Amino acid sequence: MAYEIKGLNEECGLFGVWHHSNAAATTFDGLHSLQHRGQEGAGILTHEGANLHRVRGLGLLAEVFSDPEKIKSLPGNGAIGHVRYATAGNHGLENIQPMLFNDSRFGAFGLAHNGNLTNAVALRRLLATKGVAFQASSDSELLGDLITKEPTDNFIEAVKAALTVVRGGFAYLVMTPNCLVAALDPNGFRPLVMGTLPDGGTVICSETCALDQVGATYLRDIEPGEMVIVSDAGIRFERYTQATNLTVCAMEYIYFARPDSVIRGVSVHEARQRMGATLAREQPVEADVVLGVPNSSLSAATGYAKASGLPYDLGMIKNQYVARTFIEPTQARRDRGVAMKLAVVRSVVANKRVVLVDDSMVRGTTCRHIVRLLKQAGAKEVHVRIASPVLKFPCFYGIDIQTTAELIGANHSVAEMTTIIGADSLEFLSVKGLVDAIGLPATNQYHGLCTAYFDGHYPTPLYDYQETFDAEAEKLGLYKGV
Ligand SMILES: O=P(O)(O)OC[C@H]1O[C@H](OP(=O)(O)OP(=O)(O)O)[C@H](O)[C@@H]1O
Ligand SMILES: NC(=O)CC[C@H](N)C(=O)O
Ligand SMILES: [Mg+2]
Numbered sequence: 331m332a333y334e335i336k337g338l339n340e341e342c343g344l345f346g347v348w349h350h351s352n353a354a355a356t357t358f359d360g361l362h363s364l365q366h367r368g369q370e371g372a373g374i375l376t377h378e379g380a381n382l383h384r385v386r387g388l389g390l391l392a393e394v395f396s397d398p399e400k401i402k403s404l405p406g407n408g409a410i411g412h413v414r415y416a417t418a419g420n421h422g423l424e425n426i427q428p429m430l431f432n433d434s435r436f437g438a439f440g441l442a443h444n445g446n447l448t449n450a451v452a453l454r455r456l457l458a459t460k461g462v463a464f465q466a467s468s469d470s471e472l473l474g475d476l477i478t479k480e481p482t483d484n485f486i487e488a489v490k491a492a493l494t495v496v497r498g499g500f501a502y503l504v505m506t507p508n509c510l511v512a513a514l515d516p517n518g519f520r521p522l523v524m525g526t527l528p529d530g531g532t533v534i535c536s537e538t539c540a541l542d543q544v545g546a547t548y549l550r551d552i553e554p555g556e557m558v559i560v561s562d563a564g565i566r567f568e569r570y571t572q573a574t575n576l577t578v579c580a581m582e583y584i585y586f587a588r589p590d591s592v593i594r595g596v597s598v599h600e601a602r603q604r605m606g607a608t609l610a611r612e613q614p615v616e617a618d619v620v621l622g623v624p625n626s627s628l629s630a631a632t633g634y635a636k637a638s639g640l641p642y643d644l645g646m647i648k649n650q651y652v653a654r655t656f657i658e659p660t661q662a663r664r665d666r667g668v669a670m671k672l673a674v675v676r677s678v679v680a681n682k683r684v685v686l687v688d689d690s691m692v693r694g695t696t697c698r699h700i701v702r703l704l705k706q707a708g709a710k711e712v713h714v715r716i717a718s719p720v721l722k723f724p725c726f727y728g729i730d731i732q733t734t735a736e737l738i739g740a741n742h743s744v745a746e747m748t749t750i751i752g753a754d755s756l757e758f759l760s761v762k763g764l765v766d767a768i769g770l771p772a773t774n775q776y777h778g779l780c781t782a783y784f785d786g787h788y789p790t791p792l793y794d795y796q797e798t799f800d801a802e803a804e805k806l807g808l809y810k811g812v
Contacts, residue, residue, distance in 0.1 A: 341417075341520065341586055341728050342427075342444040343367035343536045346410040346503040347544075348510040348560045350531025354404035356544050357411040361391050363543035364536055366588060367444070368415035371426035375440040377507045378406035382438045386426045407531075408510055410503040412442035417730050418450060419468030428505075429466065431474045436485045439477075439506040443470035444520050444536055445499035445728035449793040453496070473502060486511070486559060486568075493557065493570040497793055499579070499727030501552070503534060509561035510534070516574045517789055518554035519727045519780060521582055521593045525549050532560045537591040551594050576772050577780040577789040581729050583768050584718045585626050585689050594778075596768060599629045604767035605717040605759055606633025606687060613757035614638060615713045617683040621645035623672070623700060630717035631687035640685065645678040646700065668699045680708035690718045691747075691758075692731070694738040698751040711754040719761045719784035720744065722808055726795050731783060734802050741806065761785055785812050 343364025347353050357374050372394045373386025383404050387394035391413060395401055412427035419425045428440040447453070450469035453476070457464075462475045476492035477485075489504055489511055499519035504511040512534040514522050525533045525546035533546045541548055552558060555574035559566040579586075582593055589599035606629070620642045622631025635642035652671040684704055691697055701712045720739035725731045734740045738747055748756040759767075761784050765777045772778025782788045786809055792799055803809060 341367050341730075342415055343413040343540075344410070344442050344444050344501055344503050344522070345412075345535040345540055346442075346505065346510050346512065346533065347527070348408045348532045349562065350407055350527055350529060353407050353409035354401050356527075356533075357409040358391065358395060358401060360533065360535055360540040360544050361411045361413050363540045363588070364413055365391055367536060367586065368413035370416055370421055371414045371423070372412065373426050373428050373442075374404055374409055374411040375428040375430065375442075375505060376404040376406035376409040377505060380437070380507045382430065382440060382505075382507065384428060384430055384440065386423070386428070388421075388423055388426065408505060410440060410442050410505045410510065415730060416468065417446040417728055418470075419466060422467075424466040425468040425470075427470060428503075429471045429474055431478060433478045435483055436477070436488070436506065439474070439485070439504060441470070441474050441502060441504045443473070444501045445515065446726060447472060447496050447500060448498035448726050448790070448795060449496065450498075451794040472496065473500075473504075477504075489513070490557060490568070490570045497790065501536065509559055511560075512552055512558045513570065514552045514554055514556055516555045516571055517577045517727075517780065518574070519577065519579045521578070521587065521591070522552040523548060523550070524552060524558065532565060534558065534560070537587055537593070539588045539591045542590065548592075575774055575776070575789060576770075576778045577774075577776045578770065578778060579725075579727060579729065580718075580764060580768065580779045580781050581690075581725070581783065584764075586729070589629050594770060596770060601768045602629030602689065602717065603633030603636075604769070605689075605764060606630035606635075607637035608763040608767045609687070609715050609717050609757075609759045610634045610637035612760060612763055613715055615685055615715070615755060617685045617711070617713055619643050619645065619678065619682050620685045620687060621679070623686065623688040623696060624648035627687055627689040627717065630689050634685065634687045634715060634717070638685075643678045645675050645684065645704075647673045647675060649673070665695060665699065668696050672696075672700060672703070674700075674703045674707045676707045679704050682709055683711040684709045684713065686712055686714045686753075688714070688716055690721060691716050691738060692721060693736055694747060694751055697753070701752045705752070714751065714753040714756045716756070716758045718759055719764060719781075720758050721783050722812070723783050723786045723803075724799070725783055726788070726792055726799075727780065729783075734806060734808065740808060
């Protein structure tokens with residue numbers, strides 16, 4: 331199977347609530363603080379007695395729910411919601427979640443998914459032979475289809491069995507009129523946390539920033555291979571597998587998650603500051619001022635400045651009315667996107683030797699543009715420091731990282747990249763520096779992190795993607811020197 335991934339973009343955001351009046355409005359608020367994880371579409375599904383109600387649409391959450399009647403059309407005290415950035419399937423409405431199912435044994439249920447299944451092609455083929463009529467083209471619905479084919483009348487047992495069949499990265503929320511079920515893949519690639527509302531309601535969502543948004547108290551992270559069943563009878567924790575190996579996606583800490591979130595006990599902001607500080611120690615430079623690239627690199631840039639003893643200043647401004655990411659098909663449009671987004675504060679950089687800290691470099695579009703802007707504004711030297719290692723490998727677990735062919739780091743040496751972006755110097759954080767800066771207290775060989783985009787050490791087989799990836803890695807010599 332050929333893979334096609336189009337840009338460093340967000341993932342998806344999940345929010346679920348049980349036993350809480352105003353479930354839809356609370357889910358809207360929670361999803362609002364997860365909007366950075368997906369901007370293509372949004373949806374909310376609620377249950378009221380035996381009925382499920384759903385509203386979904388393309389675009390930002392506020393666009394989908396711009397008519398207040400839409401929230402009013404979602405009564406009930408249980409809800410799941412989703413904001414999407416596609417990793418599989420097309421960008422159409424049919425792939426916007428939550429997805430709905432109607433099973434002769436189980437009745438109506440819905441689901442929402444963050445991640446990417448690595449055996450979706452094989453599963454789709456298998457399910458087609460069992461007569462499944464697919465509702466969408468993405469991977470997410472396959473768990474629901476599997477549930478409907480499990481030979482048991484017990485819904486929870488069916489979910490449990492289906493979870494052992496899907497592979498890859500997944501945080502799932504499944505809801506019936508009777509319960510809310512949350513599950514995390516055996517590697518815990520994606521963050522998923524649980525909290526309690528003041529009225530006793532339970533929230534399960536992608537990031538702790540959404541718990542804060544709705545006034546919920548953090549209870550705990552969902553564990554790899556774990557399933558949580560929330561119903562009016564209470565909360566039950568179960569394991570659908572014991573074969574787990576924690577490898578949280580390192581890009582969550584580097585770029586995706588909001589800095590006010592805490593993932594598995596590690597503050598995202600503080601982890602980024604440590605990445606910046608480690609980078610300053612690994613790759614020092616004589617300069618006058620440190621700048622960050624708003625928004626995502628500001629934590630790392632302040633960490634770099636503090637550790638280097640250089641002053642940090644506000645040298646770049648981001649136009650807040652431009653979306654965080656660009657789902658743009660051509661390089662010309664991406665260039666224009668970055669130009670519309672970032673501007674330089676001339677007085678901060680004129681006649682200065684500047685250290686420019688960004689969190690990651692994917693195609694190099696952002697850095698190339700900023701270096702040019704800084705030089706035009708009179709910067710004497712521009713030294714680029716990236717607070718993550720060289721990105722060389724694609725991700726198959728839920729980040730939409732473009733094809734290897736487009737990754738600047740997969741195709742060029744650091745010296746070549748320095749010339750391409752026009753910087754006076756360019757350096758990256760080491761993989762060890764990254765792992766230590768995040769500092770998860772895990773004892774496995776991966777230190778609790780997936781760093782495959784940097785070192786090619788995928789912690790699981792790649793199933794559907796393996797053959798194509800092996801051929802591309804061989805062609806580009808990706809494993810040389812890692
Ligand atoms: O090398 P490139 O292909 O340009 O991609 C890398 C850039 O993209 C991301 O920022 P993004 O603009 O997505 O969002 P942000 O405003 O949150 O930093 C990342 O923080 C880098 O700045
Ligand atoms: N970014 C995600 O988590 C995407 C979920 C799912 N694979 C989709 O494409 O809809
Ligand atoms: Mg950025």
